[in-house]
Amino acid sequence: MFRTKENVYITGLDQLSEVLVHPRHVLALAATLALGTAVVATPAHAAAPTPHVLHIGIDGLLATRVDAANAPNLKKLRAEGTDGRSLLYANPMAATSSGPGWSTMLTGVWPDKHLVKDNSFSGNKLNQYPDWLSRAESANPALNTWAAMDWKAIGDNIIGNGLDTKLVYNGDADGYVGHDATIATKAETHLRDDAADATFAYFGQVDIVGHNSGASSQAYLTEIARIDGYVGRLLAAVAARPNRANEKWLVLVGTDHGHTPSGGHGGSTLDERTTFVLAWGDGVGVAKPKTTRLVDLPATALTHLGVAVPAVLDGRPVTQVDADPFESVTLKPAVMESIPASILGWNSVLPAGWSRDTSALPAGGVTEWAGWSLTTDAFWTSAQRDQGRETFVRGRGTIAVADSDEWADTTASTGKTYDSTLWTPSKAVAGTTVKVNLTHWYRQEGNQRGYVVVKWNGGATQTVKTYSADSVNGPDSLTLTAPAGATNVQVGFRLVGVNNWYWAIDDVRVS
Incomplete structure (x- = not known):
C-alpha cells in the first residue's frame, strides 16, 4: 500500500488494478470513535429522504x-x-x-x-x-x-x-x-x-x-x-x-x-x-x-x-417533458422510400399554426421530402446512411427536415431546384426585439442556400440571415429588431438547392 497526496492506493486485491480511497473517511471514522457515543439528531420536522444514485x-x-x-x-x-x-x-x-x-x-x-x-x-x-x-x-x-x-x-x-x-x-x-x-x-x-x-x-x-x-x-x-x-x-x-425507508433512490441503466x-x-x-x-x-x-x-x-x-447541472452539458433529465410542438404530430410509414414500415416515420402535416410553402417546388420528387417534412432520426438516416445525417444528435424526437438530396432521387426531379419554406405560427411582438432560438444542422453544398426570413404584420418576406457554409450543428440564436408599428411576426426557414444537401431544425422558440 502506498500513499499519494489525494488518495490511498491498494493493489493486488482480486487482480485489482487500483482502489482509491479518500483519507478524509479515515479521519471521520477516527473522530467518531473518539467521541465514543453517537449523536442523534432530533429535528422539529422529519428530514427529507437522502438522494442516492x-x-x-x-x-x-x-x-x-x-x-x-x-x-x-x-x-x-x-x-x-x-x-x-x-x-x-x-x-x-x-x-x-x-x-x-x-x-x-x-x-x-x-x-x-x-x-x-x-x-x-x-x-x-x-x-x-x-x-x-x-x-x-x-x-x-x-x-x-x-x-x-x-x-x-x-x-x-x-x-x-x-x-x-x-x-x-x-x-x-x-x-x-x-x-x-x-x-x-x-x-x-x-x-x-x-x-x-x-x-x-x-x-x-x-x-x-x-x-x-x-x-x-x-x-x-x-x-x-x-x-x-x-x-x-x-x-x-x-x-x-x-x-x-428514509432514502430516495434513482437507478439508471445505460x-x-x-x-x-x-x-x-x-x-x-x-x-x-x-x-x-x-x-x-x-x-x-x-x-x-x-x-x-x-x-x-x-x-x-x-x-x-441536488447538484447543479452545468450549462456546458448537452443533456437534460430523462423525466423532463418535451414541449416541442413537433412531438404532437403523428408520424406514418414510408411511401416512396425503401424503409421498413416498423420505422415511423414522416408527415407533411405540421402542428397547429405552422405552415410550409411549396409553391416554388417542382412536382415529381420523392414524396417524403417534397418540401419541409417532420421526421425522426431513425427514418431520416435510414433514407441514406453515412452522409452526416447521423450527426444531428442534438435534435430530439420529431424534427423538421428539408432534404434536397433525397427529394431529387427521382427522374422527374433531376436537375430541378428544390425550394421550400417552413413557417412558424404568428407571434405577438411586445417590444423592440424578437429572439429566435433553435437547434439545427445545416449542411452546405454548391450553390445551395439557407435563409431565415420574417414577415412583420403579415407583410412582405424579408431575409434576415443567409447560410452559405455549414452552420453550427446545434443551438443557434438570432436577435431581430422589430420595425416601428410591428405587432406580430412570423419566422420562416427557406432551403433552396439543386440536388444538394439538407437542413434539419428542432426546438424552435420565438420570443
Whole structure:
C-alpha cells in the first residue's frame, strides 16, 4: 500500500488494478470513535429522504434483444420506470464504439466536445468535461462516490481519480467474466452497507459475446440473462439497506452502443447506433419518451443528487417533458422510400399554426421530402446512411427536415431546384426585439442556400440571415429588431438547392 497526496492506493486485491480511497473517511471514522457515543439528531420536522444514485453500465447491450432474454430485472425496470431509447451519432462525429460511447454517457457531452472519436482516446478533451461522479464529488465532497469497471480504458481516461473509491480491473487482459462477478459482489456489499450516494458499476462481458457470437445468437441472450442476475442482486442490496425507508433512490441503466446481428459495431446501422437510458426509482414515473439522448444520464443523476447541472452539458433529465410542438404530430410509414414500415416515420402535416410553402417546388420528387417534412432520426438516416445525417444528435424526437438530396432521387426531379419554406405560427411582438432560438444542422453544398426570413404584420418576406457554409450543428440564436408599428411576426426557414444537401431544425422558440 502506498500513499499519494489525494488518495490511498491498494493493489493486488482480486487482480485489482487500483482502489482509491479518500483519507478524509479515515479521519471521520477516527473522530467518531473518539467521541465514543453517537449523536442523534432530533429535528422539529422529519428530514427529507437522502438522494442516492446507482448507475449500472452494460457494455454493448442491444436494447431490442432484452425482450427475448431471460431478464426479469431489466424488464421490471422497463415496465416500472422511464425507458428512453435513442440513437447514437456515427462517423464523422465518432464511431459507434466504446470510447466515444462511455465518454458521452459519463460526461454528458457529445463527441464534438469531448473529442473522443474512437477507442484510442487520442486528442480528447475529457479534462474539460469530467464524468458525472467527479462533478458530484467536486460539488459536494461529503457525498460517498464509488465506481468499479473492468474495461480499463474507462478508469484510465474517463472516470476521475477524485472519487472516494475507484476500482479498475483489466478485462481485456484477464477476461471479463471473472471481473464482472467481482464487481457485482463488491457493488452489492457497497450498496448494502455504505453511504453509497453516487455509484457506478460497469459490466463488460455482454459486449464480448456480441463480438464473438452476434446479437442474434442464443449466447448473447444467455449473457444478458447472466448480467440481469447481477442487476437483480444490486437492486436487492439497495432494498436491504437499513435506512432504505428514509432514502430516495434513482437507478439508471445505460449502454454505450448496440451490436449487429452477426456481431460487431462501429458503423452506422440502427442496430449499432441503438442505445438507451433507463431510469427507475422513487418518484420516477412510467414512460417511454421518444426524446431521450445518451447525454441525458449525467444531468439526470446530478439533478437527483441536488447538484447543479452545468450549462456546458448537452443533456437534460430523462423525466423532463418535451414541449416541442413537433412531438404532437403523428408520424406514418414510408411511401416512396425503401424503409421498413416498423420505422415511423414522416408527415407533411405540421402542428397547429405552422405552415410550409411549396409553391416554388417542382412536382415529381420523392414524396417524403417534397418540401419541409417532420421526421425522426431513425427514418431520416435510414433514407441514406453515412452522409452526416447521423450527426444531428442534438435534435430530439420529431424534427423538421428539408432534404434536397433525397427529394431529387427521382427522374422527374433531376436537375430541378428544390425550394421550400417552413413557417412558424404568428407571434405577438411586445417590444423592440424578437429572439429566435433553435437547434439545427445545416449542411452546405454548391450553390445551395439557407435563409431565415420574417414577415412583420403579415407583410412582405424579408431575409434576415443567409447560410452559405455549414452552420453550427446545434443551438443557434438570432436577435431581430422589430420595425416601428410591428405587432406580430412570423419566422420562416427557406432551403433552396439543386440536388444538394439538407437542413434539419428542432426546438424552435420565438420570443
